[in-house]
Amino acid sequence: MSAFWSAWVTVITLAVIFGCTWLLLATRKSEKFKETTEETVGHSFDGIEEYDNPLPQWWFYMFVATVIFGLGYLMLYPGLGNFKGLLGWTSHNQWEREMQHAEEVYRPVFAKYAALSIEELQMPEHEEGLKMGQRMFANNCAVCHGSAGQGAIGFPNLTDDDWLYGGDPATLKHTITQGRNGGMPAWADVLGEDGVRDVASYVMTLSGMEPATGTDVTNGEKQFQALCTACHGPEGKGMQALGAPNLTDDIWLYGGEFKQIAHTIRAGRAGVMPAQKDLLSEDKIHLIAAYVYSLSNK
Ligand code: HEC
Numbered sequence: 001m002s003a004f005w006s007a008w009v010t011v012i013t014l015a016v017i018f019g020c021t022w023l024l025l026a027t028r029k030s031e032k033f034k035e036t037t038e039e040t041v042g043h044s045f046d047g048i049e050e051y052d053n054p055l056p057q058w059w060f061y062m063f064v065a066t067v068i069f070g071l072g073y074l075m076l077y078p079g080l081g082n083f084k085g086l087l088g089w090t091s092h093n094q095w096e097r098e099m100q101h102a103e104e105v106y107r108p109v110f111a112k113y114a115a116l117s118i119e120e121l122q123m124p125e126h127e128e129g130l131k132m133g134q135r136m137f138a139n140n141c142a143v144c145h146g147s148a149g150q151g152a153i154g155f156p157n158l159t160d161d162d163w164l165y166g167g168d169p170a171t172l173k174h175t176i177t178q179g180r181n182g183g184m185p186a187w188a189d190v191l192g193e194d195g196v197r198d199v200a201s202y203v204m205t206l207s208g209m210e211p212a213t214g215t216d217v218t219n220g221e222k223q224f225q226a227l228c229t230a231c232h233g234p235e236g237k238g239m240q241a242l243g244a245p246n247l248t249d250d251i252w253l254y255g256g257e258f259k260q261i262a263h264t265i266r267a268g269r270a271g272v273m274p275a276q277k278d279l280l281s282e283d284k285i286h287l288i289a290a291y292v293y294s295l296s297n298k
C-alpha cells in the first residue's frame with residue numbers, strides 16, 4: 001500500500017472510532033443519567049411516543065468497552081494501513097507454521113508408536129495409538145470406506161476377513177502407501193450378451209446361489225474355465241497377488257445380484273485405491289494400518 005492510501009485508511013478508521021466516541025459522550029446527558037423520566041421527546045407516530053431516557057448504564061459501558069477493544073486490536077494486529085501491529089502477526093504461511101508446530105509436538109508421540117510393530121500396537125496398553133489411527137482414518141479414509149471401515153459398493157469392507165490384496169500388516173501398509181488399481185477386464189466383446197449371462201449364472205452357483213432362469217450354467221462353467229481362471233483361480237477362489245476377489249464366499253465388492261454380477265463381467269471394473277505416500281507420513285500410515293488391522297483382528 002502506498003503511503004497515501006495507508007494514511008487514508010488510518011485517518012478514516014481512527015476518525016470513525018473517535019467520532020463515534022464523541023457522539024456517545026456528547027449525547028450522554030449526565031444530569032439525567034441515573035434516572036428514567038416520564039418526559040417524551042415530543043413527537044408521536046400513530047399515537048406511539050418515545051421516552052426521553054438515557055442509554056442504560058450497562059449499554060453505555062459496553063460501547064466504551066467496544067471502543068477500547070477496537071483500539072487495542074488495531075494496536076496489536078495489522079489493520080491500520082501499513083502498520084504491522086505490535087505482535088508482528090501475519091497471515092502469511094500461517095498454515096505451514098501451525099503444521100510445523102504440530103509436527104514438533106507430535107513427532108515424539110509418533111516416533112514412540114513407529115517403534116512398535118502393528119501386532120504390538122493391538123495390545124490394550126497402546127490403545128491411544130490405535131485411537132490416533134482411528135482419527136486419521138476418519139479424516140482420510142472414511143469418505144470411501146465408511147466411518148467404521150464397513151465399505152460400500154465399489155469400496156471394500158475393511159472389517160471382515162475377506163481381502164482383495166491381503167490383510168497382513170505388510171500388505172496393508174503397501175496397499176495404503178502405494179495405492180491399488182483393480183483390473184477386471186470387460187468381456188462383452190468376447191462372450192456376447194448370452195455368454196455374459198451364462199457366466200454370471202455360473203459365478204452365482206459358486207457361492208451357492210440359484211442361477212438366473214434362461215441361462216446355460218454348463219456353458220458358463222466352460223467359459224469360466226477358459227477365460228477367468230488365470231486371475232480368479234480354477235475354483236474361483238481368487239488371487240491376492242492380482243487383487244482378484246474370491247467369487248465363492250458370497251461377499252461382493254460390486255454387488256451379488258445377477259444384474260450386478262453380469263454388469264461386472266460385461267463391462268469390467270477398475271477400482272482405484274489412491275496412494276497415500278504423498279499425503280501422509282510413514283508414521284501416520286503405520287498407525288492407520290494398525291487401526292485397519294484391528295478392525296478384523298479383534
Ligand atoms: C477415493 C476413495 C478411497 C480413499 C480415500 C481410500 N480408499 Fe482404500 N480403497 C478404495 C478402493 C476403490 C479400493 C479397492 C481397490 C480395488 O478395487 O482394487 C480400496 C482398497 C483398500 C484396501 C485393500 C482392501 C483389500 O481387500 O485388500 C485397503 C486396506 C484400503 N483401501 C485402506 C484405505 C485406507 C487406510 C485409506 C485412508 C488412508 C483409504 N483406503 C483411502 C478407495 C479409497
Ligand code: HEC
Pocket residue numbers: 164181182183184185187199200203223224227228229230231232242243244245247251252253254255261264265269270271272
Ligand atoms: C486379468 C485378471 C482377471 C480376469 C481374467 C478376470 N477377472 Fe474378474 N476380477 C479381476 C479383478 C482384479 C477384480 C476386482 C476388480 C476391482 O477391484 O475393481 C475382478 C472382479 C470380478 C468380479 C466382482 C466380484 C465382486 O466381489 O463384486 C466378478 C464377478 C468377476 N471378476 C468375474 C470374472 C469372470 C466371470 C471372469 C471371466 C469371464 C473374470 N472375472 C476374469 C480380475 C480378473
